[in-house]
Amino acid sequence: MVAVAGGKGGVGKSTIAVNIATAIGRLGHRVAIVDADLGAANLHTMMGVLHPSQTIAEFIDHKAETLEDIAIQVSPTVSLIAGTSRPGAANMTSQARLRLIRAIARLEVDCVIVDVGAGTAFGVVDQVIAADVKLMVVNPNLPSLHNAYALLKACVHRISRRMASDETQQDLIDAALGQETKARTIPQLLAVLRPLDPTFADKIADTLQRFGGMLVANQLSNEREKGAVERMAPLIYDHLLLHTPVTGTIPRTQTLAGGLRAGANTLLEGSDETSPAIRRLAGTILDADLARLRGEARPSSQASTVPIWVQRDLAS
Numbered sequence: 001m002v003a004v005a006g007g008k009g010g011v012g013k014s015t016i017a018v019n020i021a022t023a024i025g026r027l028g029h030r031v032a033i034v035d036a037d038l039g040a041a042n043l044h045t046m047m048g049v050l051h052p053s054q055t056i057a058e059f060i061d062h063k064a065e066t067l068e069d070i071a072i073q074v075s076p077t078v079s080l081i082a083g084t085s086r087p088g089a090a091n092m093t094s095q096a097r098l099r100l101i102r103a104i105a106r107l108e109v110d111c112v113i114v115d116v117g118a119g120t121a122f123g124v125v126d127q128v129i130a131a132d133v134k135l136m137v138v139n140p141n142l143p144s145l146h147n148a149y150a151l152l153k154a155c156v157h158r159i160s161r162r163m164a165s166d167e168t169q170q171d172l173i174d175a176a177l178g179q180e181t182k183a184r185t186i187p188q189l190l191a192v193l194r195p196l197d198p199t200f201a202d203k204i205a206d207t208l209q210r211f212g213g214m215l216v217a218n219q220l221s222n223e224r225e226k227g228a229v230e231r232m233a234p235l236i237y238d239h240l241l242l243h244t245p246v247t248g249t250i251p252r253t254q255t256l257a258g259g260l261r262a263g264a265n266t267l268l269e270g271s272d273e274t275s276p277a278i279r280r281l282a283g284t285i286l287d288a289d290l291a292r293l294r295g296e297a298r299p300s301s302q303a304s305t306v307p308i309w310v311q312r313d314l315a316s
């Protein structure tokens, strides 16, 4: 499962999601692309489906029990789970969110791409954490870089907190990470935690090492802008202990700028300079070492699995 996330303000999350789904599908892999940007659904329009016959609203309302029931086949290999923009769609209970994450993880395809939308709400963070590969789409501007950092921090916070087995551990993490101005870095947090509870500290460090983050620098105009994004990766590692290499660099092009025609954002032909960049990114995603990211001893198939904390929550 691949989550496509990032800040607000049109950084290009949906554009990247649609185009990598198309690229992976063209390689012959079965792909499902899920519009989980509830309340601001637009993947269907980008993919040329103006009026989806069924959307994720049917699943949320229990009119459909699986996402397969509402999938729309947009090409021989790519199916779309269209989102919904009805009022209140984004206000799901934690149980409903979990049901959706579980259904996404159960989609029987080779690769699931989830457009999680912007922000750091639990609905977004939980979708990101549940994915094997987390694409953080950024633009070379400060708000976008700040937003991506805030989302990564929210993920680290939630992962660490979920791993805490009692209130003392949770309080320690909240106190260390929750402050706006004087928050500790993760290495500092681990340094405090290790003498108290070395097993817990090692468990957090190990999980963060397997985060599977990738930065995608989108809408680049020149090499200098690429450099600005590249400088972000070591900062993220120093503060959050997450590896997030710059895996994709996508230029700003007219083809991706979209237009008034439905489907205008999708690169259908390889004639644009963006196409090789998208194909490279798709290749890197397909090459991701899922067994390592999932902490499994032996290689596994491409099929999605539910993270341990989701399984635990579902069991309770």
Ligand SMILES: Nc1ncnc2c1ncn2[C@@H]1O[C@H](COP(=O)(O)OP(=O)(O)OP(=O)(O)O)[C@@H](O)[C@H]1O
Pocket: 006, 007, 008, 009, 010, 011, 012, 013, 014, 015, 016, 037, 040, 117, 118, 218, 219, 220, 250, 251, 252, 253, 254, 255, 256, 257, 258, 259, 265
């Ligand atoms: N590489 C690019 N070159 C040119 N235009 C781009 C590029 N990437 C995205 N765009 C354009 O930027 C606009 C915003 O892109 P998109 O809708 O994918 O962003 P988003 O991050 O999904 O936004 P939102 O948070 O609103 O969902 C669109 O008009 C899109 O066509």
Ligand SMILES: [Mg+2]
Pocket: 013, 014, 015, 037, 042, 115, 117
């Ligand atoms: Mg979007």
